[in-house]
Amino acid sequence: MKVRLFSLFSAFAMAVLLTACAAPGSQQGSVTIRQGKIEQIAPTEIPTSHHTGVGAVLGGLAGVGIGSLIGGGTGRDVAMVVGAIGGSVAGSQIAERYSKPLEGQQIFVRTDSGVLVEVTQPVTPGLRVGQRVFIQGNGEGARVVPQ
Template sequence: MFKQLTSYLSALAFAVLLAACAAPGQQPGEMEIRSGVIEQISFVDLQSNQHQGVGAVVGGLAGLGIGSLIGGGSGRDVAMVLGTIGGAIAGNQIQKRYDKPVQGQQIIVRTSYGVLVSVTQPTNQALFQGQRVFIEGSGENARVVPR
């Protein structure tokens, strides 16, 4: 009983020690917000949000399924291989039709501390040069929004 109590207390002390050593900063779900004025807006093309290769994978699986319905024995195996290859090529070509760049903006904001911050995001028509804005988040998730 004493050993069990000691082990529970040791585990609790270890957990408290780890929590105390955790790096201070944002908690999960919190977002950093900075403010500033837009210095410059440049229009850029952003990569589409389509995932590369999905069309080929889906087409290949569809071709495999269709090929498995044809024939039997080694002829069926050949039909499955050809269906997979043909489906992958067709799926890739179909995806290329829809994989167009998206219009975006590169926005340069001078923060209230005098630091220049560049954020690239999808186009927001409500933003203009000289406007007071907030920069929400950081890194790839940063967004510029009107104040």
């Protein structure tokens, strides 16, 4: 009887303790949506995450691989060197094509609580100064969308 009573009391105490630790809205990954009015929109560029050096390295390795298939002896060595140089140049130019920054907008929103929030995002057509908007998310993932 004492063991059962102690088990029930322990289970109840554990449930109360775990419930007290949970705070509404503080779960990780929850989305916060705030409202406000756009005060300013400025055009900007968003840098891409592409690295031109990666293209040069991959192009060089591909050039060495193709050069190693040509000839034999000294001719093969020369073909590998020429392939490495040519592949590096070609890979760098190809990677440069994809490293151009994206067109973006720097949007300043005055929330209903009076806080000024700045969000940089890709261009969203239809946003204008004075428009009521939602700010979805936080940090890097924040986006301004029309109401």
